[in-house]
Amino acid sequence: FGWSDHSSLLAQKSRIHHSNHGISSSRHQNVLRSSSLSEAQDVRQDHQQQQHPHSKLWSTTLENSKCYVNPSIELAVRPPSEGGTGIVAVVDIPADTVVMCLPLEEVGMVDAASILDLYNEEEGRDEVLTLLKDMWNRKELATSEGNSEDGKRLAIFAGIIAHLQLTRYKDMKSNTSGEGVSSYALNQSRRLALFLDAMPLLPQRDDNINSRTHPFPTHYLYWTDDEIQILLRGTIGQTKAREVRAGIGLVVREWSSSFLEEHFNNGDITQTQILNAIFSAFTAVLSRSFGDSAGRDLNGKGRMLVPLVDMLNHDGEDPNVRWTWHVGGDDENGIEDGKGDIVVTTLSEVKTGKELFKCYGWRPSWDVASSYGFVPRLSSQRWECSAIPLFPAELDLAPDSIATPNQKANHETTLDLSLESNYAPLLKSIVDAVETVNEFKDRQAIDYAIAKNETTNKKNIDRPKQLDRLQLVSLFQPPPKSTAKKYPFLRRQPCVVIGTKIQISLSDENDHYHCDAINSVLPAFRAAASAISQLRNNHQRFGNANTSQIVASQMTMAAGDSDWDVPARQLIMEGISDRIQNLVDDGTNAKAWLAKQNDATGMTDRNGEHGRFRADMASDVREAELKVLRVLLKELLNGKR
Ligand SMILES: C[S@@+](CC[C@H](N)C(=O)[O-])C[C@H]1O[C@@H](n2cnc3c(N)ncnc32)[C@H](O)[C@@H]1O
Structure with missing residues (x-):
């Protein structure tokens, strides 16, 4: 789904021809009009006492003595029209200042490889994780430049996030925290609970009933078919939007029986909620996950999601912070194991009240739009x-x-x-x-x-x-x-x-x-x-x-x-x-x-x-x-x- 996907028209054409219309409109409308989510909201209300999940994650991280967050920065929770959540300077911050140093193990960094590596079917079979692990190990037909491999990994990552999020939802709903049968997915969902809640997943509680739609209104997955066909007509953006929707539509079809088996058959969760969680997880992974700028992406295993760092917004022209991955001494193996610290440093002075921006990497507007749901x-x-x-x-x-x-x-x-x-x-x-x-x-x-x-x-x-x-x-x-x-x-x-x-x-x-x-x-x-x-x-x-x-x-x-x-x-x-x-x-x-x-x-x-x-x-x-x-x-x- 990234930039590299553009190069292979020849490789992609057969897939696209079969799915020109992307996700079927009736199914899509269901998601948009879903009203069966109030239960989820009620559960969240109880558990989170109306605090925004980003704020909760922020304050919990600050309480962790192993995580460093410079007191010169603060979280700004804003509506999507204002760029959503971001991080701002509360006093002038000079250039070359470390504003965050987060040990990956402490903050609950997530990547697909680690979750799948630790999953052992013999200790309790999980239909979704078995499916995703099989997909991960499946050799794709050789296409140019490994495009489909990247897309596949991104999709698997989204599958994991959706699965953990649905597991967490059931866990919260059953209100038996810590009791009963525990499973690998349940343990992981509890470990990552705060971070899972902070991703744009199931709708959050909001006093305004009209806002009970998806929290990521501009992602192509949530546009209507008419909007894609008419508003984007003639642009490369339209091609990208159709590719993203069609690609995810195909994946959802492939996953449906395993997800239904794990979540629907056990009751508690509706089909719409399952579909909703999958779409939301795709938007989370597309818009928040990143690799290492030095080309190290967990030993080539994919991308990662890192709490707090994923609250930094993008400026491709004049970013004022950058992040680096530090491992002790020359311990490059630490990176392979997902260890070490993520360090965010200012590139230039950031004045009081100004926002901290990192650069997500260069991509043309149509491509930024298809992953991140905005145009710089x-x-x-x-x-x-x-x-x-x-x-x-x-x-x-x-x-x-x-x-x-x-x-x-x-x-x-x-x-x-x-x-x-x-x-x-x-x-x-x-x-x-x-x-x-x-x-x-x-x-x-x-x-x-x-x-x-x-x-x-x-x-x-x-x-x-x-x-x-x-x-x-x-x-x-x-x-x-x-x-x-x-x-x-x-x-x-x-x-x-x-x-x-x-x-x-x-x-x-x-x-x-x-x-x-x-x-x-x-x-x-x-x-x-x-x-x-x-x-x-x-x-x-x-x-x-x-x-x-x-x-x-x-x-x-x-x-x-x-x-x-x-x-x-x-x-x-x-x-x-x-x-x-x-x-x-x-x-x-x-x-x-x-x-x-x-x-x-x-x-x-x-x-x-x-x-x-x-x-x-x-x-x-x-x-x-x-x-x-x-x-x-x-x-x-x-x-x-
Ligand atoms: C990694 S997250 C950053 C945190 C995000 N604002 C939030 O509310 O969680 C990336 C998303 O933030 C938003 N975003 C980032 N940079 C932006 C910008 N310069 N203008 C508008 N929205 C931006 C987009 O929705 C994007 O998909």
């Missing part, structure tokens, strides 16, 4: 991405000749390049061609550095490394006219991700980043231009345009040859212009739809407010893409002059 505000400048279609959705095969009326009527002179059967072979050749060119370039750079006795030197040192390899994503498109009757469904249009540094000011000081951005995608578009030229030649000579007749080696040659720059830049320019137009039109339609909704419902209650958050988020996703496309189009037009 652009304050000064930051790296951002959009995507450009590799080919026009409908290719004119005879652009210079006049087609006969008969040919036109039969669509003989066009090719639908958003049909998978047509684009898939071309896409594979483009990926291969770009890889060949990149390998060649890397070798040349190394040879050059050796000859000059230098180390290889990357020009834009702050350019995110994800942008240095070919990234493919796809957009959902309505069918082109030529095939709309025969195949009326939405289909995917393959795109290349392009990223540059956008800024809030109107000056052009980032021109060189835009120029680099275009250069970095040129090989893919040169190969695409070669494919298009071959298709047109074949059509002219043989009267057909079968994509299987394309010569891949010609595309590879073109990918590395600047002679192809003119048609490649033309393709990029047309793709960008087309996208800008569509994004603007779809944005206007989204606004009109929203206005209609507002008129119909008044949008005054909490659901209306949450709807507005989602609409704002959709608009931010759209604007971020538009900003990138506009600066790149300007750069291309300047380059032409």
Whole structure:
């Protein structure tokens, strides 16, 4: 579900095609309208005496003499519209100050591997943990760059959190704390009780009845189907939202019998609550878990959740704190065992009343939105991405000749390049061609550095490394006219991700980043231009345009040859212009739809407010893409002059 998932259009396509609509709307609505949660709230009221679970976790940690929390910081519990809970400075804090030092074992850090490692079926079988352990050990089919492995681990982690949370709910409801049959899951849920309560799981008690909806109103799992289809139309955000919803929908289906066996069959819990807990756990893991910035993620076992540190909000442009993982001496093994301290240090002075922000890592807006349920505000400048279609959705095969009326009527002179059967072979050749060119370039750079006795030197040192390899994503498109009757469904249009540094000011000081951005995608578009030229030649000579007749080696040659720059830049320019137009039109339609909704419902209650958050988020996703496309189009037009 992370950034790395974007690269593998080829690997993901079959999965997505089967589940275009994501989580079925009726099931989804059930979750949103669930009213059977008041019992859970009542139980919580008794146990927590109305204290916010974040505050409770905070004060309990402060009481632990082995945990250090600098008295200069305080917790700020706020509504989601204000970023939710955060941590603020109560006095001026100088740079390089340790504000937290939390021993992982003391704070109840959670990761999937440790929970599964300690689970022993022979001491009491647990259907959910058995299922998750099997999944953990299952070798995934080899896909590029281990994407599905990351997604799988994240899902298992969510499964564990949901299971422990449901176990805790039953434990609290039965009101027999410490008595009766104990199980591994029960013991773990008691050990992690405070932290489990502090995640965005079952709704918390609130005096306002309207707020008894999900506590994470902007996460894509809680959008309605209409919101996904209309508010996000035309954006890469829509593709991500559909992927997240479809992926989780499939996982939930796979898990349902084990969860029902463990929780529903034993009574006490409704199916809706089970589903609700699973969705909530996914939002918790997607929005709060993290790995080690040094690349150490519990010996490659996955991600972790760390209380208190997960209350720090994100600033990707100017973070004022960072966290590090300290183990005693050189004891790197401590990290593998999840031991050591998490230390949060200020990077710059934090003035009284200001919030502490860490950077969650660079990701484009559409990706931040799909994990974290918000889009960062652009304050000064930051790296951002959009995507450009590799080919026009409908290719004119005879652009210079006049087609006969008969040919036109039969669509003989066009090719639908958003049909998978047509684009898939071309896409594979483009990926291969770009890889060949990149390998060649890397070798040349190394040879050059050796000859000059230098180390290889990357020009834009702050350019995110994800942008240095070919990234493919796809957009959902309505069918082109030529095939709309025969195949009326939405289909995917393959795109290349392009990223540059956008800024809030109107000056052009980032021109060189835009120029680099275009250069970095040129090989893919040169190969695409070669494919298009071959298709047109074949059509002219043989009267057909079968994509299987394309010569891949010609595309590879073109990918590395600047002679192809003119048609490649033309393709990029047309793709960008087309996208800008569509994004603007779809944005206007989204606004009109929203206005209609507002008129119909008044949008005054909490659901209306949450709807507005989602609409704002959709608009931010759209604007971020538009900003990138506009600066790149300007750069291309300047380059032409
Ligand atoms: C790791 S948690 C941080 C604590 C969180 N605010 C809470 O209430 O528990 C990450 C979530 O905080 C919110 N968040 C973080 N940074 C934000 C920001 N700059 N603006 C708005 N929301 C933010 C998002 O909902 C995100 O998914």
